[in-house]
């Protein structure tokens with residue numbers, strides 16, 4: 532009996548102590564639920580689309596770690612835009628929501644995510660409580676010893692944020708000029724993404740924290756189960772997959788049923804057996820040019836060298852069609868077409884490009900390469916790596932996937948690593 536009263540007393544006390552903050556603090560939405568905390572992030576401006584996709588995986592992992600303590604962390608998707616490679620003229624390519632490229636419901640089945648505009652609406656405006664600018668340690672690794680650590684430090688590089696008259700920090704917030712930060716701090720960090728978790732938990736008085744230069748932290752466990760869960764959840768937006776599929780059917784004689792590449796939009800149910808996918812009757816090539824050849828890298832072939840390899844692969848695998856995804860400029864493209872007149876490319880009209888944007892076209896290129904009977908990519912291109920993963924998800928034999936073009940004079944042409952999915 533006395534026990535009963537005690538329980539009631541505790542309950543009453545808890546109710547009282549829980550209710551009080553509700554009356555004074557707008558950040559607590561209900562007495563019993565953990566308050567929402569938003570994690571925002573951004574990546575070094577020169578980084579391209581496919582490394583950014585990789586950083587998303589690191590941030591999703593961090594949010595999962597943060598949520599383990601019961602706090603309701605939500606990942607805010609950084610709008611796409613102002614990417615160095617997205618230079619199609621006269622097309623507005625900024626403030627692009629993730630839903631234009633990825634299936635949001637698929638992402639949400641992995642970790643809670645919202646678009647930036649939703650964040651502004653939900654959190655009460657274009658304000659970010661705390662920006663943490665991640666950087667390395669000025670002194671590098673001391674004694675050549677690697678250790679995981681994170682510390683507040685003076686900013687090493689010039690701060691890309693400046694205070695306005697009201698004392699708010701202004702800077703690049705994905706093209707949302709009205710967005711401001713209340714506080715900006717530089718943090719030296721060395722290690723995997725989740726080393727930030729204790730620091731972020733201590734910061735819990737803030738309702739929104741943005742990690743800038745988020746690529747500074749590494750994967751918690753590259754190619755582990757959590758990596759693959761997040762990667763598999765990055766299902767391309769349906770309209771892009773449909774356009775890619777229609778193109779395959781029309782120009783490459785390729786359909787899912789004949790190629791054994793039937794896709795389940797619900798990624799949690801997609802578990803294709805390795806080697807089960809046959810792929811369409813064409814060779815898929817990702818031929819990365821531009822900045823990859825400007826540096827005269829010896830692991831990247833000349834056009835002639837690439838075409839020679841393409842022809843020999845077509846012969847070897849008895850394929851009479853070849854699909855080429857490339858970022859080659861006009862001049863190189865003309866040469867390539869002269870050397871390989873039968874090549875098939877996805878070339879959108881200006882109107883289509885305006886709708887799909889450079890990012891959408893890149894995804895369609897990747898999707899078509901992902902369905903080829905045999906694929907060959909370019910050395911250390913994250914664009915090619917994402918194609919490898921897509922093919923792994925579809926269930927291709929690794930021999931048909933982890934291939935890359937070799938430089939004309941490259942001696943040891945090491946081939947890409949096979950990363951097996953952990954389900």
Ligand SMILES: Nc1nc2c(ncn2[C@@H]2O[C@H](COP(=O)(O)OP(=O)(O)O)[C@@H](O)[C@H]2O)c(=O)[nH]1
Nearest residue numbers: 579580581616856857858892893896912913914
């Ligand atoms: N459409 C299309 N775009 C490409 C292709 N290759 C490169 N790009 C563009 O160039 C960018 C390359 O940057 P990134 O994604 O970082 O890949 P990486 O630099 O090759 O590792 C892509 O995001 C695309 O915008 C391609 O085959 N097709």
Ligand SMILES: [Mg+2]
Nearest residue numbers: 578579580582
């Ligand atoms: Mg890049």
